[in-house]
Amino acid sequence: MSGKLDISELVKILISIAYPELQRLEVLPYWGRTSCFAQIRWDDAKNQISIRFNKNVKKWHEAGIIGLVSHELSHPAQKGAGLSELETDRDAISRGFGPYLAIERVYTGKFEDHLIRRGKDRYLGYRSIRAQLTQLERQQLDMLLSQIGLIPAKPSRPITMSHDVAIVDRKTGTTLMIEGHKFLIPENIRNPDIKLLERDCVTYVYADNILLGEFREEI
Ligand SMILES: [Zn+2]
Known part of the structure; x- marks a missing residue:
């Protein structure tokens, strides 16, 4: 159990060993x-x-x-x-985090690849991450x-929770990416809480309770 895990310390360590x-x-x-597992925000610069x-x-x-x-x-x-998301997974694997990413995918219920953007992008699943690892x-x-x-297996009930959200601040505006879908965040919303509500395979994306848009889950 990682009850006492210091997330700042962990991030500091990972950056110092693998993210120059x-x-x-x-x-x-x-x-x-947050309605997903993580939400990352960065600015253009x-x-x-x-x-x-x-x-x-x-x-x-x-490890997860x-x-x-x-x-x-x-x-x-x-x-x-x-x-x-695919390039992001590949980047993490290339830095030596493949075994940890595979464990994460057991926790997030992605045994097989999770296709997004109609197959143009994907989250790698446990199985294909494992296949890419060195001996x-x-x-x-x-x-x-x-x-x-942990025993890696297809989850008996599909986990529908979205994996992560990326928010990028640009001079031209702030965009939010989730599962390959892009939404614009209105200028007056500064550091929003992103909420995802799922109903009948449609995910509604809210920033501070303002509806940004929706997307349909791909099967
Ligand atoms: Zn991501």
């Missing part, structure tokens, strides 16, 4: 309420990065939390826009799984 791009930046991680982690994630084993943190850090750390990383993953007592 972020070493000079101000990165502010914190626990909070990448001066400041804040990450809100869902409080319920505290219940995970630290490391997987989630690495995915979030990989959003702004990679070259380019940083908004593709040593696969051993590391198996050790972690047995330590935690």
